Amino acid sequence: MTSSPPFIPQSDPPLPPWETLPTMYDLPSDNPEEPGLPDDFHFLQPLLLYLTFQPTIWNPELVYSAADLNLYYDLQHPLWYKRPDWFGVVGVSKLYKGEDLRLSYVTWQEPANPFVVVELLSPGTEAEDLGMKKNAAHKPPSKWEVYERILRIPYYIVFSRYTDELQAFQLVGGHYEPMNLTEGRLPMPELGLSLGLWQGSFQDIPKLWLRWFTLAGELIPLPTEEAVTAKQEAAQARQEAAQAREKAEQLTERLRQLGVNPDELD
Numbered sequence: 072m073t074s075s076p077p078f079i080p081q082s083d084p085p086l087p088p089w090e091t092l093p094t095m096y097d098l099p100s101d102n103p104e105e106p107g108l109p110d111d112f113h114f115l116q117p118l119l120l121y122l123t124f125q126p127t128i129w130n131p132e133l134v135y136s137a138a139d140l141n142l143y144y145d146l147q148h149p150l151w152y153k154r155p156d157w158f159g160v161v162g163v164s165k166l167y168k169g170e171d172l173r174l175s176y177v178t179w180q181e182p183a184n185p186f187v188v189v190e191l192l193s194p195g196t197e198a199e200d201l202g203m204k205k206n207a208a209h210k211p212p213s214k215w216e217v218y219e220r221i222l223r224i225p226y227y228i229v230f231s232r233y234t235d236e237l238q239a240f241q242l243v244g245g246h247y248e249p250m251n252l253t254e255g256r257l258p259m260p261e262l263g264l265s266l267g268l269w270q271g272s273f274q275d276i277p278k279l280w281l282r283w284f285t286l287a288g289e290l291i292p293l294p295t296e297e298a299v300t301a302k303q304e305a306a307q308a309r310q311e312a313a314q315a316r317e318k319a320e321q322l323t324e325r326l327r328q329l330g331v332n333p334d335e336l337d
Contacts, residue, residue: 112232113139113191116281117157119273120189123283123291124159127263135160141175142185144221151211158185158224161262184222187259187266189281190214192231200229201238219247226250226259228266230281237268237281256284264291 085091117138124136136159141152152175160176162183167173178184190200199213218224219242227240227247239257240247250257256267269282269290283291290296326333 113156115274115276116191116230116232117189119280119282119293120157120159122293124264125283125291126161127285129161129262133162133164135163135165137173137176140173143175143177143179144217146179148211153214153217155185155188155214156191157189159187160185178222185224186262187226187228188218188224189228189230192229192233192236194233215247220245225261226257228257228281232279235268235279239266254288256288258286260286 121136121138124134125131126134136157138157139154140158141154142158143149143152145151158176160181160183163181176185190196192200199215201215205213205216212221215227218227219240223242223245225242227242229238229240230236237252237257239250239252241250242248252267253265256265258265263286265284265286265288266281267284267288269280269284271277271280271282273280273293285291323333
């Protein structure tokens with residue numbers, strides 16, 4: 072008969088896995104070849120920009136914007152691309168040649184280059200996004216070089232959700248120059264818009280968001296906000312109509328008390 076091994080008491084029970092295994096900060100969802108993507112913020116922030124990008128001086132049918140879409144930029148290297156977190160174009164239809172949803176944005180087949188680009192800063196993308204990284208001659212150029220030198224995009228915006236820092240650059244004389252905020256926003260008169268930070272709730276998540284405004288500083292409303300406003304205006308109209316009816320009834324009663332038949336009045 073074999074004896075069972077002696078029981079060894081365990082004085083220190085093992086810690087639960089959520090205390091010992093890597094967290095989401097240790098295991099980001101980044102693709103090594105596309106650092107910074109994807110994560111919740113890289114989905115929600117571009118969505119907010121997409122929904123509020125409504126240039127006031129352009130025909131809505133000639134306004135296009137996209138997030139996380141391949142942007143092809145070099146005829147000599149047709150397979151080279153960048154993937155902006157978000158970009159907006161004016162003078163371009165929402166559908167490719169007015170017929171189909173885009174699979175990518177191929178600049179040599181489009182009538183206009185992007186007018187504004189937004190990159191959401193991540194620790195792994197900071198050097199390239201801010202022009203501090205120079206690629207070798209035989210390698211694709213950095214985003215900064217593509218936006219400034221090749222596509223000559225008029226406005227380039229970089230936003231960090233980690234520091235809430237907003238950096239903006241405007242193309243001046245072929246080079247990007249830092250932009251100053253005007254009343255906390257970045258005016259783009261060619262669009263009839265300004266871009267700024269907004270403390271509010273989007274998709275039920277309260278935080279500091281990057282969002283489009285009018286040049287005067289009014290929020291470009293989301294579809295849900297427009298619906299709420301319409302309901303509020305309808306409720307106010309109903310209330311005003313009820314008050315008007317109540318006043319009319321009070322006036323009618325007062326006339327009857329004075330011996331005047333309101334039905335006989337012209």
